[in-house]
Amino acid sequence: MKGKTGSLGTGTSLAIVFAALAMLCAPAGAQEETVDFWMNRAQELYHNGSIEEAISAYDEALNIDPENETILIRKAFELMVVGKVNESAETYEKALVLLDEDLEEDPGDANAWQDKARVLRSLNRPEEAAQAYEEALGAYDQRIEADLEDADAWMGRANVLLNLGRWDEASAAYDKVTELKTLDYNVWWRKAEVISAIGDMNESVEAYDRAISLIPANDTAELALAYAAKSEDLAVAERWEDALEAVDKSLELNPKSGTWWHFKAFILTELERKEEALAAFDEAIRQNPEDVSSLQWKASLLVEMKRYDEALEAYDEALDLISESDTETLAQTWLSKGTALKKTGKQGEATEAFARSLALYEKAILEDPGDVVLLQTRGRALYELGRYDEALEVYDQILGSSPGVEPHIFDTTAWIGRGDALRALGRNQEALDAYNKAIELGPHWSNAWYGRGESQRALGQVYNATMSLLVADKLGYEM
Numbered sequence: 001m002k003g004k005t006g007s008l009g010t011g012t013s014l015a016i017v018f019a020a021l022a023m024l025c026a027p028a029g030a031q032e033e034t035v036d037f038w039m040n041r042a043q044e045l046y047h048n049g050s051i052e053e054a055i056s057a058y059d060e061a062l063n064i065d066p067e068n069e070t071i072l073i074r075k076a077f078e079l080m081v082v083g084k085v086n087e088s089a090e091t092y093e094k095a096l097v098l099l100d101e102d103l104e105e106d107p108g109d110a111n112a113w114q115d116k117a118r119v120l121r122s123l124n125r126p127e128e129a130a131q132a133y134e135e136a137l138g139a140y141d142q143r144i145e146a147d148l149e150d151a152d153a154w155m156g157r158a159n160v161l162l163n164l165g166r167w168d169e170a171s172a173a174y175d176k177v178t179e180l181k182t183l184d185y186n187v188w189w190r191k192a193e194v195i196s197a198i199g200d201m202n203e204s205v206e207a208y209d210r211a212i213s214l215i216p217a218n219d220t221a222e223l224a225l226a227y228a229a230k231s232e233d234l235a236v237a238e239r240w241e242d243a244l245e246a247v248d249k250s251l252e253l254n255p256k257s258g259t260w261w262h263f264k265a266f267i268l269t270e271l272e273r274k275e276e277a278l279a280a281f282d283e284a285i286r287q288n289p290e291d292v293s294s295l296q297w298k299a300s301l302l303v304e305m306k307r308y309d310e311a312l313e314a315y316d317e318a319l320d321l322i323s324e325s326d327t328e329t330l331a332q333t334w335l336s337k338g339t340a341l342k343k344t345g346k347q348g349e350a351t352e353a354f355a356r357s358l359a360l361y362e363k364a365i366l367e368d369p370g371d372v373v374l375l376q377t378r379g380r381a382l383y384e385l386g387r388y389d390e391a392l393e394v395y396d397q398i399l400g401s402s403p404g405v406e407p408h409i410f411d412t413t414a415w416i417g418r419g420d421a422l423r424a425l426g427r428n429q430e431a432l433d434a435y436n437k438a439i440e441l442g443p444h445w446s447n448a449w450y451g452r453g454e455s456q457r458a459l460g461q462v463y464n465a466t467m468s469l470l471v472a473d474k475l476g477y478e479m
Helices: 014-021 035-047 051-064 069-081 085-105 110-122 126-146 151-163 167-180 185-198 201-214 220-236 240-253 258-270 274-287 292-304 308-321 327-343 347-367 372-384 388-401 409-424 428-441 446-458 462-474
Strands: none
Touching: 035 051, 035 069, 051 069, 069 085, 069 110, 085 110, 110 126, 110 151, 126 151, 151 167, 151 185, 167 185, 185 201, 185 220, 201 220, 220 240, 220 258, 240 258, 258 274, 258 292, 274 292, 292 308, 292 327, 308 327, 327 347, 327 372, 347 372, 372 388, 372 409, 388 409, 409 428, 409 446, 428 446, 446 462
C-alpha cells in the first residue's frame, strides 16, 4: 500500500516512505528523542536506502517502548528486506506474543486482530492469518453496527476484505468511506491504491485524480507525492506511458527529487527509450551526486546497450563513492562489474573482479552470518568463479535454514541458484526439479524459466524446452 495507509500497511513501495516523510515538518533540533522521533527517523533512513541504520533507529524506539507491536512489526519487515529472515521471523514472533496479550485483555480490538493477521501471514501461516482476519472483520462490523458513520471502522473493514480477497465487498466498503469523508483527499488516495490492487486501473485513476483535485494547490509537496503514487500504480499495471505522464507531473512540482528521476528512468527503460533513461539517471545523479544506486542502474543499462566501456566507468565511479566499511555494497558492485567484464571477453579481469567480490562477501558474512542476501550473492560469486559444488552448498544451506517467510523471494532465488549450479555440473534432472520449485514459488522469474528450458533441452525434452524458453523470453529474459 502506498501514500496514505494505516499504521502498518502491506506493501513495500517508495511512496510509503514519502508519505511518512511528509509528516517530518518540525526542525530536527526541536525534536526530542521520543518513540515518534525514532520512528520518523527510521522511515527517513529507509527512504535514503540506509536500511541497516533504519533498523538501528527502530531499536532506539524499542529501548523507549519495548512492547510496541507496531515498531516490532516494522522492524521485522525491514529485517526481511535486508535478508535477515531468521531475525525477522523472531521479531514477528515477539510482536505476536504482545498482540495475543492485547487480545486477551480486549477480544474486540479490531486493529489488534488485523495486525495479528498481518504478522501470521508474514510468518507463512495462512490459515491462522485468515482466521484472524475474520475476527478483525467481525470486530469492525460490531463497531459499524454501533455507529454507521464510523469511517475508521469502514476503512478497517475494507482493508480486511481486501486481504481476504473479497474484492467486490472491499470496493463497496471503500465507497462508503468516501461517502462519509467526501472532501478528505487521504480517503480518495487510499481508495485509488486499493482499486488499483483489485485491478480496475481506470477507476483507480479517477480516484487519484479526485484526491489530487482536493489537495490544496499550494501544497506542492503533497501534490508531487500524489502524482508519484499514481505513477507507481500505473507502472505496476504496466501502463508505462500513463506512468511516465504522472511521474513527469510529479517532477514538475518537485524537480529536485532524485528518487523520482530514478523512477522515471526505470519507466523509460521499460519503454525501451534507453537514451532518455540514461539522461534521467544522469539527472538523478546530478540531484544526488552520491547516489550509488542510480550509478549502478545506469551501469547495468549501459551493459544492456553493449556500451561496456561506459558501463565499466560507471561501476568505477560507484566504487569510488562506496565507503570501505560498506563491505556488502562493495561486494555487490564488484560482482556486477565482473559480469560486465565477462561480457566484454575480458575473462582475466572478470575473474579478478569476481574474486574480489567473493572475498568481500566472505568478510561481510563473518560480520553478519545470518544475512541471507550475503549468502546468496556469495553463492553467485562462487558460481561465476566455476566453484559449482561450493555454490550448491551455499544454496542448500539457505534452503535448509529458511523459515519460509513471505514473499519467498530468497527461497525462489536460492532454488534458481541451485538449479544453475546443478546444470553447470551436468545434473540436469536435479536442476529441472530446482527450477520447477522456483517457478512454483515465483512464476514470473524469467531466469527460472530460462534455466528450466535449458535443463529440458539437455534432457532431450525439445518441445517442453521450446515452450519454457518462450515464456522466459516473454518475461524479458536476456543473456
